[in-house]
Amino acid sequence: MPLPRSHTPGHLASKSIQANRRKPSDLSIRQRSQSASQTAPQGASTSRAAHKPPHSISTSAGDASSEGDRHNRRPTASRSTSAITSRTTAQATARYASHRSRISQDEYTAFPSLPDPRTAPNVDVAPASGMYWSKAPVSGAPHTSLRAHTTTIIGSNVYVFGGCDSRTCFNDLYVLDADSFHWSIPYVVGDIPVPLRAMTCTAVGKKLIVFGGGDGPEYYNDVYVLDTTNFRWTKPRIIGDKMPSKRRAHTACLYKNGIYVFGGGDGVRALNDIWRLDVADVNKMSWRLVSSSDKSSPGSKDYRPKARGYHTANMVGSKLIIFGGSDGGECFDDVWVYDVDAQLWRAVPIPVAFRRLSHTATIVGSYLFVIGGHDGSEYSNDVLLLNLVTMTWDRRRVYGKAPSGRGYHGTVLYDSRLIVIGGFDGSEVYGDVMLLELAVHAYYSQISHFTIEV
Secondary structure (H helix, E strand, O other): OOOOOOOHHHHOOOOOHHHHHHOOHHHHHHHHHHHHHHHOOOHHHHHHHOOOOOOOHHHHHHOOOOOHHHOOOOOHHHHOOHHHHHHHHHHHHHHHHHHHHHHHHHHOOOOOOOOOOOOOOOOOOOOOEEEEEEOOOOOEOOOOEEEOOEEEEOOEEEEOOOOOOOEEEEEEEEEEOOOEEEEOOOOOOEEEOOEEEEOEEEEEOOOOEOOOOOEEOOOEEEEEEEEEEEEEOOOOOOOOOOOOOHHHEEEEEOOEEEEEEEEEEEEOEEEEEEEEOOOOOOOOOOEEEEEEEOOOOOOOOOOOOOOOOOEEEEEOOOOEEEEOOOOOOOOOOEEEEOOOOOOOOEEEEOOOOOOOOEEEEEEEEEEEEEEOOOOOEEOOEEEEEEEEEEEEEEOOOOEEEEOOOEEOOOOEEEEEEEEEEEEOOOOOOOEEEEEEOOOOOOOOOOOOOOOOOO
């Protein structure tokens, strides 16, 4: 494609400049043309020489010159070479840049004019990049409003299992596409679990491992496995005779081919024991007691958190982070760290604390994002951030329309957003899907590797 001639003022010179300029002789032009043809690429020289300037430019140049100059001027096609064009363009560009630098800045005004904060005090300041709440535009199969269900993500699919509404528990399975927000109800076969609530569901590869839960006065300690590739449920035989007591409102986290179950309640008392389910082979699973459910005193070697349920647990490396929960009478605000490898508990002293139960906690970079829950007095829709490096709480401003205060919901992280599904506010059970955009450039931690000391 031929390169256009520059439209800088150098090509639109006035008559006086053209008249005073010394015209090169025909010999010098031919010599420079021959020199340029030897050094410049053949294709570039030919394309530039064959190009004619726009008619309006050539006419303007002709009007600015004398009649004699018009007859003596060489044809445009023969005077343009790569060397001459490059040199002329560079000189013209330099003159234009120098001309622009001499123009006073006061000659330029914004259009439309910008409001002056001193004369327009009501002008809102543009917010910095921040987190933003919105309601997901869901489609697809209708689903039941749920609380105390499980919400587990594998790939871009969010698997929602069990839970209950205000009257009934369910054993239904729903799948939400986290990209399109399309609900589907897969056809499941096999040993389908009984209706459950407050159980755990842990992803192990393409399989979901469900443990415990209950329905009304019933409590369970069964293990079910769902293969998400064919939607077949199985109830594997557990090797050995050791197993945790029946429970619900516990937590479960995966670490090194083992699912670590902490706390919960058995209908009589709250628990604070830790069990490990070996899932290296889901067809040959076995239980092992890691930490017993006994009382301890500060300073003792076996110091551990109070028994509790409806807390949260998250794995960071080999550290299990426990936050909040309740023993049925007290709502806790403490943070504990359990070193799985060293089998040691440590209470984390935090000056400012927040009481929470039935909340969710999700690891995002070096932060623990806590959403909603009950503070002992009312349900909350707060977003709390626990800095896992400094072990301090942080509260950030969130834009958009926040969801109503709720607990017993589910939250997963996908594509720089937190997806919140369902929940309960004490009177209403929700079936909505809320999105918290995390504004990754402003809120994602720049710390990619960190450790939590015990």
